[in-house]
Amino acid sequence: MRTSFRRSAVAxxxxxxxxxxxxxxxxxxxxxxxxxxxxxAWAPNLDQVVDIWNEENPDIQVTVQKQDxxxxxxxxxxxxxxxxxxxxxxxxxxxxxxPTLVSADALADISAQGAGDxxxxxxxxxxxxxxxxxxxxxxxxxxxxxxxxxxxADVFEQLGLAVPTTWDEYADAARAVHAADPANYxxxxxxxxxxxxxGLAQQAGASWWGIxxxxxxxxxxxxxxxxxxxxxxxxxxEGVVNNTPMYTPEWNAGLNSGTQVxxxxxxxxxxxxxxxxxxxxxxxxxxxxxxxxxxxPATGNWGGSSTGVTTQSxxxxxxxxxxxxxxxxxxxxxxxxxxxxxxxxxxxxxxAALTAPPEFFSNQPDFYDVAAEVAQTVAPFTYGPNxxxxxSAYNDEFAKAAESRQQARFIEAVAxxxxxxxxxxxxSGFTVK
Amino acid sequence: MxxxxxxxxxxxAEYRPAARRSNFRQRVLVPYLMLAPGIILxxxxxAAPIIYTLFLSFQKSQVSGLGLGSGSRTTTFAGLDNYIxxxxxxxxxxxxxRVLLYGVILIPVMxxxxxxxxxxxxxxxxxxxxxxxxxxxxxxxxxxxxSSLLWGFLYLPAVSPFYFVFDKLGWDVPSLLASSxxxxxxxxxxxxxxxxxxxxxxxxxxxxxxxDIYEAAKLDGCSxxxxxxxxKIPIITPAIVMTAxxxxxxxxxxxxxxxxxxxxxxSLSTSWSPLMxxxxxxxxxxxxxxxxxxxxxxxxxxxxxxxxxLRVVQKRAFGQxx
Numbered sequence: 001m002r003t004s005f006r007r008s009a010v011a012x013x014x015x016x017x018x019x020x021x022x023x024x025x026x027x028x029x030x031x032x033x034x035x036x037x038x039x040x041a042w043a044p045n046l047d048q049v050v051d052i053w054n055e056e057n058p059d060i061q062v063t064v065q066k067q068d069x070x071x072x073x074x075x076x077x078x079x080x081x082x083x084x085x086x087x088x089x090x091x092x093x094x095x096x097x098x099p100t101l102v103s104a105d106a107l108a109d110i111s112a113q114g115a116g117d118x119x120x121x122x123x124x125x126x127x128x129x130x131x132x133x134x135x136x137x138x139x140x141x142x143x144x145x146x147x148x149x150x151x152x153a154d155v156f157e158q159l160g161l162a163v164p165t166t167w168d169e170y171a172d173a174a175r176a177v178h179a180a181d182p183a184n185y186x187x188x189x190x191x192x193x194x195x196x197x198x199g200l201a202q203q204a205g206a207s208w209w210g211i212x213x214x215x216x217x218x219x220x221x222x223x224x225x226x227x228x229x230x231x232x233x234x235x236x237x238e239g240v241v242n243n244t245p246m247y248t249p250e251w252n253a254g255l256n257s258g259t260q261v262x263x264x265x266x267x268x269x270x271x272x273x274x275x276x277x278x279x280x281x282x283x284x285x286x287x288x289x290x291x292x293x294x295x296x297p298a299t300g301n302w303g304g305s306s307t308g309v310t311t312q313s314x315x316x317x318x319x320x321x322x323x324x325x326x327x328x329x330x331x332x333x334x335x336x337x338x339x340x341x342x343x344x345x346x347x348x349x350x351x352a353a354l355t356a357p358p359e360f361f362s363n364q365p366d367f368y369d370v371a372a373e374v375a376q377t378v379a380p381f382t383y384g385p386n387x388x389x390x391x392s393a394y395n396d397e398f399a400k401a402a403e404s405r406q407q408a409r410f411i412e413a414v415a416x417x418x419x420x421x422x423x424x425x426x427x428s429g430f431t432v433k
Numbered sequence: 434m435x436x437x438x439x440x441x442x443x444x445x446a447e448y449r450p451a452a453r454r455s456n457f458r459q460r461v462l463v464p465y466l467m468l469a470p471g472i473i474l475x476x477x478x479x480a481a482p483i484i485y486t487l488f489l490s491f492q493k494s495q496v497s498g499l500g501l502g503s504g505s506r507t508t509t510f511a512g513l514d515n516y517i518x519x520x521x522x523x524x525x526x527x528x529x530x531r532v533l534l535y536g537v538i539l540i541p542v543m544x545x546x547x548x549x550x551x552x553x554x555x556x557x558x559x560x561x562x563x564x565x566x567x568x569x570x571x572x573x574x575x576x577x578x579x580s581s582l583l584w585g586f587l588y589l590p591a592v593s594p595f596y597f598v599f600d601k602l603g604w605d606v607p608s609l610l611a612s613s614x615x616x617x618x619x620x621x622x623x624x625x626x627x628x629x630x631x632x633x634x635x636x637x638x639x640x641x642x643x644x645d646i647y648e649a650a651k652l653d654g655c656s657x658x659x660x661x662x663x664x665k666i667p668i669i670t671p672a673i674v675m676t677a678x679x680x681x682x683x684x685x686x687x688x689x690x691x692x693x694x695x696x697x698x699x700s701l702s703t704s705w706s707p708l709m710x711x712x713x714x715x716x717x718x719x720x721x722x723x724x725x726x727x728x729x730x731x732x733x734x735x736x737x738x739x740x741x742x743l744r745v746v747q748k749r750a751f752g753q754x755x
Contacts, residue, residue, distance in 0.1 A: 103496070103501055103505070216499060243699065245697065245698070249586055250590070250591040250592050250697075253591050385501075386718075395702075430499065431499065
């Protein structure tokens with residue numbers, strides 16, 4: 001899903017895509033009255049799910065045009081929008097990309113086509129991401145990445161540790177793990193994974209952007225994010241969690257060899273663990289995230305995507321009809337789970353479709369029960385039009401902080417992120433409060 | 434243009450049309466036809482992108498209000514704004530400083546080793562020079578992204594065989610990816626890939642030296658070291674200057690190595706080198722306009738440094754050829 005090592009390759013691909021994007025043409029509306037829709041998506045085997053729709057709906061035929069991944073697809077779409085033609089009818093868009101796409105006038109507001117009627121199918125935090133907290137609806141949620149805490153149950157048992165339910169308990173567990181064997185860590189603070197940190201801040205109650213009337217607000221340097229930064233800065237300074245990035249060969253080896261005893265990750269973690277830590281199958285367990293306030297459980301989102309309708313589509317009504325079916329119909333959602341291997345955003349349909357645990361977690365029969373409970377508690381979070389800028393500021397500023405191993409530098413990094421993000425918005429001309 | 438000349442008066446009238454035609458064909462059409470591939474490629478892939486980059490660098494994208502929906506984004510003339518922003522950006526100055534330091538570390542070591550290897554290969558007593566030449570040159574054939582991945586693995590203590598040995602020996606070797614050492618880690622990758630290429634350039638130039646000069650020097654009682662120091666190096670100085678110039682330009686453009694290593698460490702920022710800064714502005718921050726301005730600045734600086742360098746060393750290096 002997010003292999004850092006592949007990023008440069010992906011970036012190169014994006015550049016190549018820029019050159020070829022102009023060549024794709026949308027031909028829709030055949031003479032026979034059949035509406036033809038193009039759908040750019042990168043989720044594996046999504047075309048097989050779409051085949052079900054095509055069989056049942058001869059009047060609306062959808063063609064999946066497979067994309068390389070989240071970033072290249074968006075770059076390609078933005079190019080097509082600038083060019084004025086060549087965009088598909090439907091696009092798979094990650095949640096954090098939606099404001100950028102809306103700002104570039106790439107995604108249509110589909111509230112008029114009835115997309116607002118399915119609001120209750122999704123967790124509040126997920127729905128917020130597709131509406132930007134406004135009355136408009138810019139996409140229909142497809143999959144989500146509610147964050148969970150993964151830990152080595154065997155190591156916890158051996159050390160006599162209880163599963164942490166609060167962040168204080170997490171800190172104690174981190175100390176105990178590291179004290180038992182100085183080579184081992186309960187977790188790492190990764191300055192390379194802005195989406196991970198965003199999820200942690202979201203859990204603490206942060207919402208980095210907001211729309212206030214006709215002005216944007218940026219609230220990165222507010223209490224929730226500072227609290228998260230202070231907590232991790234403290235653990236890094238103390239030396240009880242690691243300070244090196246995730247998704248490095250070293251980190252992968254650590255998962256497999258057992259020096260990484262836990263991982264704060266998302267619902268899709270079993271796939272990563274099965275790939276990187278095959279030797280530890282059956283030893284991991286998933287639990288809800290440690291909480292700031294145990295009486296009001298919350299979690300953040302790390303990953304996940306939605307289905308949007310582009311402004312160049314000539315058939316928005318049909319496109320919305322298809323996207324609604326794809327993401328909320330029980331049969332479609334079941335197919336998404338079994339063939340595309342995603343965790344559906346539709347909470348009720350997800351619970352119905354997911355019964356057996358992932359193979360890697362066969363030791364935890366209630367895996368998806370825990371997940372379903374956690375998915376309900378995704379805290380609201382609004383992304384802004386320059387998520388990319390904030391994320392790269394996170395990379396740079398928190399890398400310096402993590403390298404210094406000083407708690408104070410972590411809090412400074414939050415302030416620096418705020419400044420870089422807000423300066424960029426002002427420079428671009430956004431009205432910022 | 435001097436090529437389109439009137440036919441000379443000595444040509445007789447009845448031959449004139451044919452002569453003119455063939456004259457035109459030979460003196461105008463044919464040369465341009467032969468130049469055409471070069472000119473077309475230059476215009477399409479050099480001149481046009483440069484002009485377009487210049488054009489972009491004087492523009493900016495301006496958003497109004499919330500910036501949501503159609504018509505909220507317009508492209509306007511920016512004047513020198515992008516240039517002012519890029520030159521006053523402390524990140525740009527910092528990245529330039531890092532790259533200068535990188536060059537100071539890399540170029541002398543790389544050229545020194547390349548010269549040493551070339552001289553050793555050229556020495557009469559060397560055995561197995563074909564194999565050694567290929568072995569030293571081979572890393573140049575490995576793309577920088579691949580070599581950075583390879584070295585990245587070797588730098589990470591938990592997966593590196595070197596650190597495994599250090600650990601067994603009980604040595605506490607700090608990670609090369611720590612912020613104080615990362616510049617050496619990157620220099621090392623460039624060194625590994627670059628020595629072979631520069632060695633071949635210098636070696637080729639050594640091979641062009643007539644051997645009777647060496648014979649004469651030998652008769653006068655020169656040792657191999659003296660021949661190298663007093664004869665070979667002065668003669669091949671132009672080649673050394675060329676490799677130095679190429680290395681300087683390559684150094685200013687360092688991108689692949691730090692970009693590939695970046696996910697492995699906290700020590701490399703997204704604006705570590707000037708080109709990384711350009712890449713980030715263009716593709717991560719979606720601000721192609723200021724990226725264009727920074728690119729122009731980098732190109733001008735590269736040009737100025739190359740020009741100055743040549744001016745300074747030209748007399749010394751090429752003086753004796755005149």
